Amino acid sequence: MKYKxxxxxxxxxxxxxFLGVEVAGFYIASRNVSGDGARSLAGNAGDxxxxxxxxxxxxxxxxxxxxxxxxVYIVIDTARNILYLRNNKRVIREAIVSSGxxxxxxxxxxxxxxxFDTPRGEYTIQAKKHHPVWRRPDxxxxxxxxxxxxxxxxxxxxxVLGDYAMGFGNSYFIHGTLYTRLLGRNVTHGCVRLGDDxxxxxxxxxxxxxxxxxx
Amino acid sequence: MNCLRWIPVLxxxxxxxxxxxxxxxxxxxxxxxxxxxxxxxxxPHIYFIFDLKDKKIHLKARGLVxxxxxxxxxxxxxxxxxxxxxxxxxxxxxFSLKRGMIKPRSRNDxxxxxxxxxxLKDMPTNYTLVLEENISISVRSKPTDMISSLWSIxxxxxxxxxxxxxxxxxxxxxxxxxxxxxxxxxxxxRTLYWSFLEGMKGIVFSPGSHP
Numbered sequence: 335m336k337y338k339x340x341x342x343x344x345x346x347x348x349x350x351x352f353l354g355v356e357v358a359g360f361y362i363a364s365r366n367v368s369g370d371g372a373r374s375l376a377g378n379a380g381d382x383x384x385x386x387x388x389x390x391x392x393x394x395x396x397x398x399x400x401x402x403x404x405x406v407y408i409v410i411d412t413a414r415n416i417l418y419l420r421n422n423k424r425v426i427r428e429a430i431v432s433s434g435x436x437x438x439x440x441x442x443x444x445x446x447x448x449x450f451d452t453p454r455g456e457y458t459i460q461a462k463k464h465h466p467v468w469r470r471p472d473x474x475x476x477x478x479x480x481x482x483x484x485x486x487x488x489x490x491x492x493x494v495l496g497d498y499a500m501g502f503g504n505s506y507f508i509h510g511t512l513y514t515r516l517l518g519r520n521v522t523h524g525c526v527r528l529g530d531d532x533x534x535x536x537x538x539x540x541x542x543x544x545x546x547x548x549x
Numbered sequence: 550m551n552c553l554r555w556i557p558v559l560x561x562x563x564x565x566x567x568x569x570x571x572x573x574x575x576x577x578x579x580x581x582x583x584x585x586x587x588x589x590x591x592x593p594h595i596y597f598i599f600d601l602k603d604k605k606i607h608l609k610a611r612g613l614v615x616x617x618x619x620x621x622x623x624x625x626x627x628x629x630x631x632x633x634x635x636x637x638x639x640x641x642x643x644f645s646l647k648r649g650m651i652k653p654r655s656r657n658d659x660x661x662x663x664x665x666x667x668x669l670k671d672m673p674t675n676y677t678l679v680l681e682e683n684i685s686i687s688v689r690s691k692p693t694d695m696i697s698s699l700w701s702i703x704x705x706x707x708x709x710x711x712x713x714x715x716x717x718x719x720x721x722x723x724x725x726x727x728x729x730x731x732x733x734x735x736x737x738x739r740t741l742y743w744s745f746l747e748g749m750k751g752i753v754f755s756p757g758s759h760p
Binding site: 352355356357358359360362363382384387388390391394395397398399401402403409411412413414423435436437438439440442449454455456457476477478479519520521547548549 | 576577579580583584586587590591593594595608610611612613615616626627648649650651653654665666667668669710712713714715716717720726739740743744746
């Protein structure tokens with residue numbers, strides 16, 4: 335009986351404190367919404383006239399528009415594995431791609447680690463190659479369990495990148511593939527693979543300096 | 550008595566002044582938003598905009614919208630009216646994503662070619678995005694079956710019980726607290742998780758909540 339009384343007393347105290355905190359929380363939240371915003375806006379609004387502000391907004395909108403890429407550019411959606419070739423805001427070609435697998439490779443001695451993600455952000459086409467030859471990086475040898483060659487010529491492999499390749503920095507390329515059945519899936523080591531026809535179209539439309547957006 | 554009729558006229562300048570002030574506030578707010586977005590758009594990064602007024606999430610770069618996600622339902626706690634840029638600090642889900650580890654093959658082991666990758670379908674649909682400025686965004690997917698519908702009943706209760714406590718807790722430390730709960734289509738919730746990288750910048754704004 336004594337324990338029961340203690341329990342109810344503790345419960346009552348806990349609920350009272352909890353309710354107090356809840357009320358305080360609600361009060362603070364409502365005060366923040368109606369108070370802080372008003373003050374911060376009123377402070378800034380006092381400096382300029384509405385027409386001056388409108389003019390400034392127009393200029394800001396123009397500046398924002400001015401940042402958008404002009405002419406042809408490439409957009410790659412790695413979540414859906416879709417490439418969009420755009421001319422200004424118009425999509426002129428849509429293609430299925432394969433992008434990075436997100437897998438990790440660690441060198442057996444633990445010294446180096448590779449994460450096979452396709453990088454995100456804004457890039458530029460830096461190189462265009464017809465009949466590209468793949469210079470296999472170290473990870474390609476480690477992955478297949480073979481020794482890393484010392485001679486550059488032992489790294490070269492023809493025909494695996496398709497007919498065209500476009501480099502966008504840090505050894506990442508948009509290139510062709512032998513595994514067309516895997517288009518639409520995230521299976522690459524970070525490069526972006528395209529089917530033959532789409533690759534040719536993108537290669538033809540894009541010049542060195544063409545902007546590339548990957549998200 | 551006749552002069553009493555003119556009393557409402559006296560209020561006209563006051564009412565006009567108030568309307569001008571509200572109009573000015575909304576232009577100032579737009580101005581702040583544009584300035585903030587311009588600063589972010591000048592960098593070569595993808596950024597996000599949570600437009601709580603139109604219930605949309607935009608993935609953008611250089612001012613261009615690349616992807617638009619529709620917010621099905623939305624709950625906002627606190628003040629999201631200040632147009633400031635905020636970076637994504639972390640994403641947290643109940644089950645963290647496991648990246649596949651590639652086992653270097655031996656040349657003679659004749660292992661079969663297998664694909665283990667991290668794809669959109671592997672992304673969680675219920676998770677929390679923690680942003681700077683003490684902004685926390687709980688993302689949930691729309692219930693698709695009876696079990697998930699029943700399970701979703703607890704969310705409003707949890708929301709109204711925990712938000713005030715968290716607000717009070719942050720107030721003790723002199724920090725603001727803003728919380729959002731958004732419900733998206735299952736695939737959109739996964740896309741959001743996929744597209745949001747830690748360190749990514751963006752703006753969460755709700756013009757409706759500004760005075």
